[in-house]
Amino acid sequence: MxxxxxxxxxxxxxxxxxxxxxxxxxxxxxxxxxxxxxxxxxxxxxxxxxxxxxxxxxxxxxxxxxxxxACGVFIPLPDVAAVDDEEIQRVYMELVDEVGRLAREWREATRDGEVDKRERQRLEAIRDAICTKVTQMNHLTFQVFCRS
Structure with missing residues (x-):
């Protein structure tokens, strides 16, 4: 609390x-x-x-x-007033970058066989960023490509 x-x-x-x-x-x-x-x-x-x-x-x-x-993560949804396929592609590329960053950070954090507090915080921050990007990408995709 x-x-x-x-x-x-x-x-x-x-x-x-x-x-x-x-x-x-x-x-x-x-x-x-x-x-x-x-x-x-x-x-x-x-x-x-x-x-x-x-x-x-x-x-x-x-x-x-x-x-x-609740052991979760709050993910704000983007404003979709004027969204197009190009914006979705931009968010997708940011997601790909985050996944690459996770791979690099994970390798570094586990190299010595132990994840310390600082490394854990970095990995959790990247996890949160990935969750956010996936949710935003889906939200934008549904706004542009789903019928009302």
């Missing part, structure tokens, strides 16, 4: 004007917001408030934290 609390804190910091402006946008005092974020006096941030905080801060931090708590 620390991940989710950190997302609340980060969204408040990302909000132009910080905590006071976030509290005002939510219709509460800064103290009331802090009580919810830090779960003082039996209070907590509701899912609705967290989603509002995310929208106000212009981030996806709450969604990312929930996904991480």
């Amino acid at each position: 620390d991940t989710i609390r950190i997302s609340y804190q980060s969204m408040c910091k990302a909000m132009p004007g910080g905590w006071p402006v976030m509290a005002a946008a939510l219709g509460m005092s800064k103290d009331a917001l802090e009580n919810r974020v830090y779960e003082r006096k039996g209070q907590s941030v509701s899912v609705h408030e967290a989603l509002q905080m995310q929208a106000f801060s212009g981030t996806t931090l709450f969604a990312e934290a929930v996904a991480a708590e």
Whole structure:
């Protein structure tokens, strides 16, 4: 749950004007917001408030934290206002690059028979990038090539 609390804190910091402006946008005092974020006096941030905080801060931090708590990864879908085959090809080539990077990093990380913390973080970051690119590529493909 620390991940989710950190997302609340980060969204408040990302909000132009910080905590006071976030509290005002939510219709509460800064103290009331802090009580919810830090779960003082039996209070907590509701899912609705967290989603509002995310929208106000212009981030996806709450969604990312929930996904991480569920041992998953949040993948934002691209805006598909004006997409064509060329854009899909660009995303596909980025995916191919990421898979190549994974192969190189995996070989290096496992060369000594042990994956340390830093190597694991790099491999996980590449995994997340690959998942994101596959999802984005499919989303764009479906928008362009599937009938409504």
